[in-house]
Amino acid sequence: MTDDGRPALTMEAVGVRYPGGTVALDGVTLSLAPGEFTAVVGPSGCGKSTLLRLAAGLLKPTAGTVGRATERLGFVFQDSTLLPWRSVRRNVELAGELTGVPARERRDRAGEALRRVGLSHVADALPGTLSGGMRMRVSLARTLTGRPDLMLFDEPFGSVDEITRGRLGDDLQELFAADGFAGLLVTHSVAEAVYLSQRVLVMADRPGRLVGEVAVPLPYPRRPEVRFSPAFTELTSQVTALLQGGTADRIEVAA
Amino acid sequence: MTRVLTRQARRLAPPAAVAALVLAAWYFGSYVLIDADRRFLLPAPHEVVKVGFGDPANLAELLAALRLSAEVAVTGLVCAAVLGLALAILMSQARWVERSLYPYAVALQTVPVLALVPLLGFWFGFGFSSRVLTCVLIALFPIVANSLFGLRSVDPALHDLFTLHRAGRLTRLVKLQLPAALPAILTGLRISAGAAVIGAIVGDFFFQQGEPGLGQLIYVYPRRLQSEMLFAAVFLASAFGVIVFWLFGILARQATSWHSSQHRRPDTGGAPR
Ligand SMILES: Nc1ncnc2c1ncn2[C@@H]1O[C@H](COP(=O)(O)OP(=O)(O)O)[C@@H](O)[C@H]1O
Numbered sequence A: 001m002t003d004d005g006r007p008a009l010t011m012e013a014v015g016v017r018y019p020g021g022t023v024a025l026d027g028v029t030l031s032l033a034p035g036e037f038t039a040v041v042g043p044s045g046c047g048k049s050t051l052l053r054l055a056a057g058l059l060k061p062t063a064g065t066v067g068r069a070t071e072r073l074g075f076v077f078q079d080s081t082l083l084p085w086r087s088v089r090r091n092v093e094l095a096g097e098l099t100g101v102p103a104r105e106r107r108d109r110a111g112e113a114l115r116r117v118g119l120s121h122v123a124d125a126l127p128g129t130l131s132g133g134m135r136m137r138v139s140l141a142r143t144l145t146g147r148p149d150l151m152l153f154d155e156p157f158g159s160v161d162e163i164t165r166g167r168l169g170d171d172l173q174e175l176f177a178a179d180g181f182a183g184l185l186v187t188h189s190v191a192e193a194v195y196l197s198q199r200v201l202v203m204a205d206r207p208g209r210l211v212g213e214v215a216v217p218l219p220y221p222r223r224p225e226v227r228f229s230p231a232f233t234e235l236t237s238q239v240t241a242l243l244q245g246g247t248a249d250r251i252e253v254a255a
Numbered sequence B: 001m002t003r004v005l006t007r008q009a010r011r012l013a014p015p016a017a018v019a020a021l022v023l024a025a026w027y028f029g030s031y032v033l034i035d036a037d038r039r040f041l042l043p044a045p046h047e048v049v050k051v052g053f054g055d056p057a058n059l060a061e062l063l064a065a066l067r068l069s070a071e072v073a074v075t076g077l078v079c080a081a082v083l084g085l086a087l088a089i090l091m092s093q094a095r096w097v098e099r100s101l102y103p104y105a106v107a108l109q110t111v112p113v114l115a116l117v118p119l120l121g122f123w124f125g126f127g128f129s130s131r132v133l134t135c136v137l138i139a140l141f142p143i144v145a146n147s148l149f150g151l152r153s154v155d156p157a158l159h160d161l162f163t164l165h166r167a168g169r170l171t172r173l174v175k176l177q178l179p180a181a182l183p184a185i186l187t188g189l190r191i192s193a194g195a196a197v198i199g200a201i202v203g204d205f206f207f208q209q210g211e212p213g214l215g216q217l218i219y220v221y222p223r224r225l226q227s228e229m230l231f232a233a234v235f236l237a238s239a240f241g242v243i244v245f246w247l248f249g250i251l252a253r254q255a256t257s258w259h260s261s262q263h264r265r266p267d268t269g270g271a272p273r
């Protein structure tokens, strides 16, 4: 946890223009409080991945500034990005291996992370033998070993089926509740964004920019049934309206 | 157990049938198509075996030549593999290195190396070292091209993962690029192995001096009308090539069992994609 109350992540009038001339982001300003879980939705190609790469420091902005209060960040990619020649356990250990965590502690942390995502029983398997959902969990476990203060998710459940996707979302909620990291989740599912986050940022394309946000005041833990509540439906329709070019004003909704 | 045997038999039956047909055609050609006084053009299979492998002196001559050619091929292959992989790693580290060196690697591939044999003999003598050099020149390109391709084709998301954890060049190379490139490197090695065998035997054929390998025997036997020995030498050379290629195929499958495409992709004989 970042204790000093500084935002976990800030962006000030950030712009990204790729060498080809594409303006992927223009004038993006946002701030993420410590322990706050924010979702980003937008049409494909609007610059969501670019936004996350900026947040992770994988990319430098061509305009504006990006600030992070912590170096402990986790990035969950769209694919599980596991090394296929390493066992599940050794994949989970990789993060600590690269950052110089001593072998013993690395092993302990990997064991614990695997237990948390419910995959201790496949620790010695190769990733190629697991299902897509399990591979995503391994990827999540690898990120957890770094004890992140800020977690970035780039459409993390995009490649798994609907049911697994729901389960992974609930697992994520549990981890978030236990660890209290700040989260920035990119997704193309409006329902998923509302279900998981405290705030949904809506993006538009050409050029990629923020066009509005919707606060989600539903209390955690959220159970799957909440998706059928009137408040939930109201929130998703607001996000959808923003996506379709409706009002760009900030909209507050009482729970 | 018997079921496994039946399956094996079923798998081996078709190629065995083809082999039987070829042998039958061979005997037909040898005894029916060709007159007895011209039979040296196609001696019958059992004559080849009797003269080439049944006679101890002949067999010793053939095996000594095979050993020499194998030594040349293996030494050449090892040198080509080490040098080629080192070059590929260097090129993978910086574009300017690749831009400076790769054109010459390609040029090497287009130069008829065998035409250089007299020159190599001139400079380095007609012994072991210039034979090995011929092999290296022939076997170098496939290993360089395939390794570089493998090192370069690592999933960008995996590179991001390593960047995120501030991995250095060496860590990235050892823990990511080399293991990811292993299937491609082994494919290159397999093609290079085939090339090294050809380099050893055909190079020897062109050298025509020094201790004789299989190539020189293949050169002199027809001139002495020892056609059974010629066939035996050609058979040994072919078997040598096939066995090397087959060994590297097994090695590739063993070393990259994690690589799922190894199970699904049809065996392309190791051709680069
Ligand atoms: N490395 C790159 N070079 C040039 N253009 C890029 C690059 N990466 C992304 N783009 C372009 O920038 C825009 C935003 O891309 P991206 O951030 O991946 O969008 P999203 O994740 O929302 O689908 C797209 O038009 C894409 O084509």
Ligand SMILES: [Mg+2]
Pocket: A048, A049, A050, A154
């Ligand atoms: Mg994207």
